[in-house]
Amino acid sequence: MTDDEIIEACRKLARKRQAPPPAPPEAVAEAERVIGFAFPTLLRRLYTEVSNGGFGPADGVLSVDVGQWHEHIAEAYEYGPDPTGGVPAGVVPLYDWGCTMWSMIDFRDPDGAMWSSADGDCRPQGVTLAQWLLAAMDGELRFAWPNGEPPENEWHRPETAGDASSGRASAGN
Template sequence: MTDDEVVETLRATARARTLPPPTGPDAIAEAEQVIGFRMPQLLRRLYSEVANGGFGPDDGILGVSGGHAQGNFYDIAELYQDGPDPSGRIPAGLVLIYDWGCTIWSLVDFRDPAGRMWCNHQGELWPQGITLGEWLIGTSTGTLTVDTLLDSQPTVECDQ
């Protein structure tokens, strides 16, 4: 699926939800400055053309400043700045975007223009082998779930 198709698919599903409005370039630039990496182009487009977070799985991914919050987490830059992993096992440039609960997080790789996805659970970090676009479509349609994520790391169990 192309980036244009991902944007249109998420725009269509976003119409059925109450989401924050799209954000402007200043909020995106501010997040990138805090994170120290340029956001993957697809994520930039989604934040500026669809909504400032809230799309994707269940209650939606985190936005940038002023966007969709998830639980006690208000935006990706704030969460990144606070440090997701005090042990230092999460490399710089991997940004937490979705909390599945049970200490399971999905992260997008800002070092990769395609936005490769990673999963973190209790200090264990592993690549998902998919891009942000594939992750968003899979989570939005229900074909990618927390169980699917954990299947790639069989030692991890969580009651959801």
């Protein structure tokens, strides 16, 4: 699926959820200033062409600025999901699974490599933002435990509503 097709699928989902309108470019620029890295290309397009948060799995990803959809991405980055300091600079919280579990995106990578963080353990997931979103739309996204083992076989899976066809690679362990 191309970036344009992913954007269109996310746009349909955002409309269905009544997500906020797209973020102004100035809000993205301010978030980049706070974070210290440029947004990965697809993520920038999603925020400025689709919605200021609310796209993606379950209730959606964080917004770009205050007063929109949940907490915002720059604030989550500044205060960090990991008080131990184990999250590398430029790896930014994107989706809150609850219970100190996060899907994060690497701003140092233009394709937006996805990471997971839980209880101070942070590791790459081995998928890009595009693959992660496709898994969410297909209902196949689950939390990728950094150590590979969920406690007591618990797989956190968000409720999703998909527009994409099935058969995509899972973005979890």
